[in-house]
Amino acid sequence: MNWRRGLVHAALILLAVMFLAPLVVVVLNSLRTGQEIASTSVIGWPRHLAFDNYAQAWDRFCMAEHCWGIEPYMLNSLEMAIPATIVSSLLGALAGYSIALWRFRGDWLVFGLVTLGIFLPEQMKLIPWVVVLRDLALTNTIAGLIVIHVVQGMSFTTLFCRNYYVGIPADLLKAARIDGAGFFRIFWRIVLPLSPPILIVTVIWQFTGIWNEFLFGVTFTSGGQQPVTAALIALSAAITSEPMYGIQSAAVLIAALPTLLVYLFGGRYFLRGLTAGAVK
Amino acid sequence: MPAGVGRLLTQLAIWVPLLIAAGHVVLFTAWTTWVSFTPSTLLPEYTWIGLRNYRNVMRTANFQIAYVNLVIYGIGFVALTTALGLLLAILLDQRVRAENALRTIFLYPLAVSFVVTGTVWSWLLNPGLGIQKLAHNIGWTGFRFDWLVEPDKAIYTLILAGAWQGAGFAMALFLAGLRSVDTDLLKAAQIDGAGPWRTYRRVVLPTIWPIFITVLVILLQFAIKTFDLVRALTGGGPGISTMLPALVVYDFMFQRGELGRGSAAAVLMLLSLVVVLAPYGLYVRWRRRRQARA
Numbered sequence: 001m002n003w004r005r006g007l008v009h010a011a012l013i014l015l016a017v018m019f020l021a022p023l024v025v026v027v028l029n030s031l032r033t034g035q036e037i038a039s040t041s042v043i044g045w046p047r048h049l050a051f052d053n054y055a056q057a058w059d060r061f062c063m064a065e066h067c068w069g070i071e072p073y074m075l076n077s078l079e080m081a082i083p084a085t086i087v088s089s090l091l092g093a094l095a096g097y098s099i100a101l102w103r104f105r106g107d108w109l110v111f112g113l114v115t116l117g118i119f120l121p122e123q124m125k126l127i128p129w130v131v132v133l134r135d136l137a138l139t140n141t142i143a144g145l146i147v148i149h150v151v152q153g154m155s156f157t158t159l160f161c162r163n164y165y166v167g168i169p170a171d172l173l174k175a176a177r178i179d180g181a182g183f184f185r186i187f188w189r190i191v192l193p194l195s196p197p198i199l200i201v202t203v204i205w206q207f208t209g210i211w212n213e214f215l216f217g218v219t220f221t222s223g224g225q226q227p228v229t230a231a232l233i234a235l236s237a238a239i240t241s242e243p244m245y246g247i248q249s250a251a252v253l254i255a256a257l258p259t260l261l262v263y264l265f266g267g268r269y270f271l272r273g274l275t276a277g278a279v280k
Numbered sequence: 281m282p283a284g285v286g287r288l289l290t291q292l293a294i295w296v297p298l299l300i301a302a303g304h305v306v307l308f309t310a311w312t313t314w315v316s317f318t319p320s321t322l323l324p325e326y327t328w329i330g331l332r333n334y335r336n337v338m339r340t341a342n343f344q345i346a347y348v349n350l351v352i353y354g355i356g357f358v359a360l361t362t363a364l365g366l367l368l369a370i371l372l373d374q375r376v377r378a379e380n381a382l383r384t385i386f387l388y389p390l391a392v393s394f395v396v397t398g399t400v401w402s403w404l405l406n407p408g409l410g411i412q413k414l415a416h417n418i419g420w421t422g423f424r425f426d427w428l429v430e431p432d433k434a435i436y437t438l439i440l441a442g443a444w445q446g447a448g449f450a451m452a453l454f455l456a457g458l459r460s461v462d463t464d465l466l467k468a469a470q471i472d473g474a475g476p477w478r479t480y481r482r483v484v485l486p487t488i489w490p491i492f493i494t495v496l497v498i499l500l501q502f503a504i505k506t507f508d509l510v511r512a513l514t515g516g517g518p519g520i521s522t523m524l525p526a527l528v529v530y531d532f533m534f535q536r537g538e539l540g541r542g543s544a545a546a547v548l549m550l551l552s553l554v555v556v557l558a559p560y561g562l563y564v565r566w567r568r569r570r571q572a573r574a
Binding site: 004005008009011012015016018019020022023025026029037038040041042043044091092094095098099102104110113114116117119120121122123124125126127128129131151152154155158182183184208211212214215219229232233236245248252255256259260262263264267270271274275 | 286289290293294297298300301302304305306307308309311312315324367368371372374376377382384385386387388389390391392393394395396397399400401402403404406409410411413414417444448449452453456476501504505507508511512526529530533534539542543545546547549550553557
């Protein structure tokens with residue numbers, strides 16, 4: 001039986017190496033100079049460590065007509081992802097609470113429509129958002145992207161919270177209502193204190209999704225207003241003439257770092273969100 | 281606070297979030313569908329022209345290539361991701377050491393933007409820069425791996441990168457399923473003298489087949505929506521050889537400024553999703569009803 005266990009472990013190690021390879025390649029490249037990469041290949045050990053790539057990528061190298069690195073785009077992404085995550089999670093908690101615990105006529109229909117939003121392709125929402133953002137005077141602003149991510153994020157957050165709140169025992173609420181507690185008091189005193197497990201899942205899911213989102217960023221913002229995902233594509237388009245793979249690797253890593261860290265520290269919750277969103 | 285105000289606030293707190301979350305789905309779908317029947321170009325205008333946009337869109341090379349590609353990419357991506365995910369799940373299910381660390385490794389690509397992974401894969405697959413170049417540098421000059429720049433093979437690079445990114449997701453769902461299989465069932469198979477391979481094929485996999493359907497459907501709807509990955513990896517090229525439906529929509533709407541045709545392309549995308557999801561929805565309801573009766 002031992003050779004079989006050996007085989008299983010060998011296969012797993014091989015697969016793990018394959019999964020890690022792209023990450024390792026970028027990390028190594030971020031420490032090599034552009035000339036070194038261009039003259040050999042993207043796969044290789046740094047001859048001497050070019051830490052300067054990170055400084056360049058962060059706030060110095062030029063793309064389009066600006067020489068400010070990816071720092072402003074990282075800040076844009078933070079400025080977008082943090083408020084959008086918080087607001088969409090809280091609204092999702094409220095909506096999930098209404099559906100799960102304040103049954104009303106047609107609640108299943110409303111819930112069905114909310115969850116359909118998960119499957120509706122983003123392409124169906126582009127033109128309406130163009131018009132809505134224009135009417136709100138939010139074209140080409142971070143605030144506009146926040147509005148989009150809050151509204152669309154509610155499909156997931158409402159689904160997560162509703163499915164969690166359905167498990168709260170009805171007797172608990174009945175008792176509270178007999179004591180005269182209303183909608184808000186029950187939410188504040190009973191439901192929210194029970195919510196941390198699901199709110200962690202929701203927040204991690206939302207932050208990851210919003211940070212990584214690309215289509216809306218590239219469609220509704222341009223120039224210095226873009227989130228970092230859109231800026232990365234602009235960057236690789238801008239520098240094809242001149243190889244700067246070292247700096248670009250550093251930029252790619254910096255852009256990936258926030259969600260990677262969230263994943264490393266909250267992987268358990270990330271996985272729960274993944275399966276909760278899926279097995280619906 | 282008078283009771284009337286309290287009640288009004290309660291109603292607002294219930295309905296405003298719900299109306300936004302549910303209403304935008306209905307409103308936006310209807311809106312884009314409507315635009316698809318109008319001659320809108322740079323700005324939406326609302327006169328009816330029937331199915332003209334649909335006919336025009338379906339006649340373009342972009343659209344035809346995109347849907348042929350969708351079939352190739354859809355089947356390839358779903359098959360490879362499912363197979364890889366199942367393999368990973370079965371391997372991890374053998375009471376291996378460091379299971380948590382391995383799981384973390386197989387799932388991390390999901391936490392990273394497709395823009396990031398697509399960019400990295402575009403370097404690795406670039407023949408003048410990546411794997412092929414490395415092989416040439418170490419003396420294996422006959423080695424060829426240039427799918428990325430071959431119009432008839434570039435679509436397969438999307439399958440590779442997509443499966444690499446999505447396999448962890450399939451693994452997670454399969455692993456949860458494998459762990460939920462009744463241990464008595466496994467013991468019974470063992471007593472009957474079934475080896476591990478036979479046990480999986482005859483006992484375990486048949487009991488988790490609903491998970492297969494879930495995984496397939498989710499991966500398929502994901503394949504239909506693929507956008508970021510193509511943009512970052514091939515940009516739809518070489519030429520238009522890796523066009524996909526989502527890119528066609530974007531191209532019509534924002535590169536050619538033809539909102540009416542772009543909307544028609546978006547509605548067609550939605551319809552292909554419905555073809556996949558509607559049977560699944562019916563199946564889920566059927567299963568729930570059966571479970572409720574049992």
